[in-house]
Amino acid sequence: MQKKWLYRLIMSYIPIFFAVVFCLMLLFFMTMSDLVRKQSVQASGVFASQVMQIVDSTLKNIDTAASKSLLLNEKIAGYFNSSGPQATYAYYEVTEVLLDFMTQVGLVDSIYLYRESDGKVLMQHFSSELAEFGDRAFIAEAMKTPGSLMWSDIRQFALFDTPDTSKRVVSLVKKVPYYSGEQGLIVVNIRTDSLHALIREMSLDGVSSLCMTDGRGSSFEGSDRTCPSGSGEQGNVMELQSDYSSWHLRIGMKQAGLFTYVSAFSYVWFALGFVAIAGGMLAMTYISHRHYRPLEQVLRRIHAFADKRSSLARREAAEDEFAFIDKSLESLIEHTNNYDKLQAEGKLYRRVQLFNELMDGSRAWSMEQLKRELRQVGLNGDFDGLAVGLVEIDYYAPFAEQYSPSDQSLFKFTLRSAVQEIAEAENEQLWTEWVAPNRLGLIYRLEGTGKERQQLLKLKQLAERARVWVGQYLKFTVTIGMSEPVKRGEELPAAFHQAAAAVERKISFGPNQVYVYEAHWAQTASNRGHDVLLQEMRETAQLYRLGNPDWELLLEQTCRTMAAGLYTREDLTGLIRIFKSEINREMQELPQESLGQWQASGWSRLSGMPEEFEWIGDARELLHPLLQDAQQQLQSLRMNRQQYMLASEVRNYIAGHYADQELSLSHLSEAFDMNTKTLSRIFKEEIGEKFVDYLARVRIEKAKQLLEETNEPVQSIAEKIGYLYPMSFIRVFKKLVGMTPGDYRKEMEHRK
Template identity: 30%
Template sequence: MSKKWFYRTLLSYIPVFFVVTAFLFFIFFQTLSEQNKKETIKANSFVAEQAIRFIDHSLKAIDEKVTLELLRNQDLAAFLSKNGGSDLKLEVSVMNAMRDLKITNPLIDSIYIVRFQDETVLSSSTSYPLSRYPDQPFITSNRKAPNSVWSDSRSFKEFSYEPDSQVVSLTRGFPVFTQEKGMVVVNVKTESLYGLIRQMYNPDISFIRLYGHEGSELSDASENTGKMVQEGGKVYASYVSDYTGWRVDSGIKKTGLTGLILDLYNIWIGLGILVVVGAVGWIVYVTRRNYKPIELIVSRLEIFLAYKARFIGAGADANVFKFIESALDSMIEQSNQLERQYYQDLTVRRNYFINELLKGTRRVGAEEWKQEAEQLLMPATFGRQIVFVVEIDKYAEFCKEYNHRDQNLMKFVISKAVEETASAGEESIWVLWTSSHQLTCVLRLEEEAGAEQSEDMALFESIRSWLENNLQLTVTIGIGNRAEQPEGLRDSYNEALEALRYKAVYGDNCLIDYGKLPSRGEANEHMRLILSIVDAYRLAQDDWLDKLKTLFQAMRRSVLSRDDIVSLLHSLTFHLNRAVSSIGPQFQPLWKDRVFPQLQALPDAFEMLEEIEAQYTLVLRQFADELHELRDAKTNHLAIHEVKAYLEHNFTNPNLSLDFLSDQFGMNGKYVSKLFKEAYGVKFVDYLIDLRIEHAKRMLKETDNTVQEIAESVGYSSAISFIRTFKKVTGVSPGDYRKEK
């Protein structure tokens, strides 16, 4: 087999490899060397600056403490002001004060006081005549100017038999402003100063040196300073203190491994050459190993080109690369199309899976969730998730303002805005439009158990405010409770929808958290009254007026504010509008043109509750009369009214159905259902369910009958069907409802 492609591939690698590698090799080491040098200088500069600041801070603290003691200590003032003689008690008190200074400032090695009046020196242990004190030369040199900065390194010993120690000294005169009575001398060992900064550097690699005002070094007994000079240490940074006037130098010692690295730079060059040689050997090995499959592919392409050339009359050699390029482009395009189709199908499958969980049509456990999640590219663990529903406010106006194409574009922007806002917080979210005006979102919360709910509310608020500020579009967000298991998504979704039912009370363009809704009490009682009024009014029941009076009586009893009353009336108007909108087109012009605008305007122009009650009742009564006349004018209304009356008296019959009514009244079942919906705005089946559930509620509250007995008494042959229907309508099971009531 020919090795043409092997040599071609190999020779195409090597020149570029050598040129690029060699260039990058020398650039890298040069850059590394310069960078290391800069970093070294920077590090030494930082260490030197911090060292001088730390020393200044410590010495300033001593200076301030001594000065404050001179100003505040009465015993010290009395001792220095004394004209002569010995006062043992006073001296002991002053000694204790000096000991306290040493205890509170461990850096102080020794401290003594000089009284000029009788030339007496008092240390923390005893007193001396000045002429016999070992530190007399230093006292004499500073007597005329006792207030001085810290001195350079000097020898000091308190007792003649002690060895000399290197210290720096601070002198302060008394009184502070005249200094004619005496002075205080504080000594700090230079070894202690080095001890302060020794943890800032590694003495085996680097060094820090302190120098006094005249350039003399403040020696450190724990280190051999001369040895550092012999070893060739290099200074990289130097700082001078504004407080003491001392200078600090910092640098690197050329000893051990550090010196070897700095001196033997060429070793890196040799290692680089070895790496290059190894890389060349690796390229030869890999090329030899992989050239055969490549040659096989090319040979097959050449065979195909030779076969194709018979029909197009072109030489294979002339077009081989063009053909390869064309074939690869075609493969890549097909791959991209398949990938796009895959993600589109994946999105549809994921939305369908989530929709099943939200609707409760599929029960999924933790293990099944893991299996589905792996296929749908979702997190394998369910974690904690929450469902919230974004509802477009004033959707009818939204549809009027935008055409169908723009509506879809706006909805796309809304869904993307929600996804991007949630993704910014590193949280997973899945969104789908479950109705024309409601975007349902499933948000996977972070795993930390301590995550605050306020963080979730901040996310929802950012979504709402972004849509309002950027799209000039307001939305109301209903929020369910957190779900710990996949089956909990259905409950969280229903809770979010339930929260949106309070939109009329809480207003639009806001967040409504189901967990913060009142589960009992007057707010729910008012809402139940409103819904019962709406149902009675829509079905032309005679007790709607009594229920309306009961609502206003409840308002009086609750002592509601004007804003609360307005909110309830707006809620009642909202639900009435939705109910009337579903009872037939022939009633709509009268309602929309006259009655609905009046009801909307009434809550904004009343002062007393009696006024709004009378006006609201009058408007509804007039429309009810006109509605009754319109219904009576229809030929089939009397028959439908009889059907409705029959349902109210026989809803406990388990055989009651459209076919049963068809036989009972001699009318087609579908036609009966159509007329019933037009007349009362509700389906026959839904009205029958409402009658049965309301009767079941009364029996659960007022009797001790079992759920099975109640199910049979309201027309259900199966207790399971009754429980499922009851929970769907009320949100709770019959047993839980009985416990609550």
């Protein structure tokens, strides 16, 4: 229905409204402009002083901390008092002091100590001679400068003479001893980027601009940047100088020229404003009378009908003209709505029932039958192909707990409407129904033949737009799975299963994505490599029990193997449960004290961890820090045990001599000057595994690596890992891996 009268009414009033409002705004802005300009100048000065105080306070805090933590530190003093080669531990203690200082003072980029006696330069992470140090020119200049030094100007700092590694810093220089500097220097470097970031955080975007320079005028923002001076397009500039660092801070008011320009207007605008208001009132009165005439004609026609019905006549006598029109149409609208409602309810029920029949395959539909049935439920039956999609709400359990049923219904209605509207905007026929509390089913009715690839690409783009829209405007995310296009109604159940399989891919690659079904998934799903995955779990558990840091890498590999296996959410739950059991079973081999620590801090948390996850990344993010924390506690307990230190040395010795065919307990007892039985008992208690079993496992792991990476014969590999007889090697390999070396090499080549 065209609303010509409404648009004419609106377009009549809007120009008058805007003209009057513009005049009032201009008057108000003109009155306030001068006051705002003065207050802005005053506020900018106060703000600049506060920024300069904060910068000075930050520099003073670093200066004070350097004096207390470095200049007065006994270990630092010991470093400067000594000269010549020193023990590594002595340097380690000094670097620990430097690292602690950097941790306490967040802005510090680097620290180095220069010892004048022997030209030694020591940083927090390496040492160097003065002749090879990239900052030797600055050191020479600082040593020549008499008296105490404070903060330098902006300079280039590099560890070596290569210019591409230099960075812009300011440096705090402390002489040792104070004032004279006979023993050397303490230099604390702060990157100019850090100070610029501190100033940028305090700047008021859109109101003022801040720029800090050193005593030579170099900007902290960058070597190619200059700070404004005087007055210009950016506004008036105020400059402050720090009494502490002698640095300069310039602050400029943005858009300051606008206030001066507006203030130049004449006060004649006041009179024009009042004239505009009065003229607007007169114009709106005249236009209102003109636009009321069509309404009078409608009322006359209704009056003629009202005279025939006494009820309408009584209403008209007690109400205004608009209420009279509303009451007159109410009866007709009510009857029409009741009829349409009954028709719509029947179609909606039949539509949902038909959707479910198509998805579950309870009834076979030919394409002609399907088109005819769709027309009966009010849908367009002109199409040539079909495609199925599934929209799944991510993390549905927290979603259901967080929102009430009414809020959930509102979110689901919004989601369904958005998906429908995005498809309709691209002229795609889409039918949507909820098939589960967290899943919205989609059936696209496609037009044209021989364009399946282009159609699928377009549907994926529509799904991606819907996914982005949901993440942007709703308080949850969705994962969308798409099937391949089909040409027959009987293929819809299979297409539905394809869409469901595509949605399940978020177990591997994460939620909030769009996945399109690929035919090779069926072959991959039938060969998931359970044996390899279980072997990786067992090896991860063994490395974890032994305290070998490689367990973290193997855990990551295990998670990647799970992601590559097309597992369902139920499969993932079972695999996580198996992995937890493997970890706990291996930890039972620990000494009693370590086992008690594991059961109290590790297993109690691991067993209480949720077993159902949205995707493998959630499981890894929970599992890894939990195991890492428990490992650190066990490691602390182990480091306090002398036996564990001995067992660790034996383990390291095995790692370096596993290829020795003479390696045995007797060999180790001679190497560590211990009784054979005592050494065997300590190794079993601390490592949780007999010596012969541990040695065999180390050799077999190396053999697996050689079988995968080289083409050497089995006999040669057996000799390289310490086996004199190939048959012994093959027997042990099959016992630990479950297959012969030759079969293992074939399996790895097939997998590649």
